Amino acid sequence: MVVLTRRLAPDSQAAVIGILPLTADERTRSRYRHDLPDGSVVFLQLPRGTVLQDGDLLQADDGQQLRVSAKPEPVLTVTAATPLALMLATYHLGNRHVPLEVTDHYLRLAPDSVLQAMLVEQLQVQVKEEMAPFCPQAGAYQHHAHTHDDHRHDHHHHH
Numbered sequence: 001m002v003v004l005t006r007r008l009a010p011d012s013q014a015a016v017i018g019i020l021p022l023t024a025d026e027r028t029r030s031r032y033r034h035d036l037p038d039g040s041v042v043f044l045q046l047p048r049g050t051v052l053q054d055g056d057l058l059q060a061d062d063g064q065q066l067r068v069s070a071k072p073e074p075v076l077t078v079t080a081a082t083p084l085a086l087m088l089a090t091y092h093l094g095n096r097h098v099p100l101e102v103t104d105h106y107l108r109l110a111p112d113s114v115l116q117a118m119l120v121e122q123l124q125v126q127v128k129e130e131m132a133p134f135c136p137q138a139g140a141y142q143h144h145a146h147t148h149d150d151h152r153h154d155h156h157h158h159h
Contacts (some may be wrong), residue, residue: 070133
């Protein structure tokens, strides 16, 4: 049994014992148990409020490391004919505080029939239901932490 207590920055050269595929929601949990495909069990015991990103490394006390991957999950992918239409969709979704992945070319959110209807009918954007990795913007889950810096509010850094 591996207990993962530390999150490390992504490092493609790191020697890892395996990959831990997590959904966006699972990447926000600091206490969690996962059964790996090979039958082994890993426990997350991370500092509260840790939000994992695709590619992050998780380290156990014995030095073993796992790499986090964004597991494909059901999502709505929003595309638009113009950048402005996509920006307006971002604005309307942002007002509702739903976790949202924002890129130049598409938006991605968890399935929601009400939002889907609004996007299609009112905002005239295209919405596609698909299975894909979902990587919401950092900070989407912490409503109290609207800061403009990238330090992931980890004040207890043990290097």
